[in-house]
Amino acid sequence: MTDDELDLVFGALADPTRRAILARLAQGDASVNELTGLFAMSQPAVSRHLKVLERAGLVSRSQQGTMRLSHLEAGALREATDWLADYRAYWEASYARLDALLADIDPSGPPDPS
Template sequence: MDSSLDAIFSALSDPTRRAILGRLARGKATVAELADPFELSQPAISKHLKVLEQAGLIRSGREATSRPRELQPDALKKISDWIGDYRRFWDQSFDRLDVYLSKEQGYEDDKSGD
């Protein structure tokens, strides 16, 4: 597995970081805005933000005197692409199961019609 995927999945393993990403999906936010819904200090939130930044999930901007954070869609696309490979596997498996069950259902219908 790509080491950047390891960093992304590691960052996503924490519920606080996932909640922060959920908030940033609605738009840019400062550290104070991100800390508001949590019972965590701003330094604790800053540590979570650092992990998310290192994983490439967010970036820090600069607007006047604040440094709002925002989502980085490229990292999320990387996860989506990785999961997509497995989605195709499961779709194909379910398609094969559907064909098998249809044949079995036809076989059972033939037996009961005798």
């Protein structure tokens, strides 16, 4: 995934309205009008949020009669998580070092994090 694509995906995710749209779409496709009903904002504003999501590859759209349905496209989300996953190794190592440090202080070992 290119840097520009990550810009678009993370940029799209940086807005609460757009995250809420994604949350709604995870439960099924929706029309622009239906989405507009969920937020305290005008229909053109929602249309523009959808455009941002579409440009980021997070959403695809299809004509369905007189309305356009938005559909969640999980591929871009997966790529974003893949990027983040590269840091998983780091933070797991980080926690491992912390555990080692705690074990060094208290040889009974770290408590079960329940």
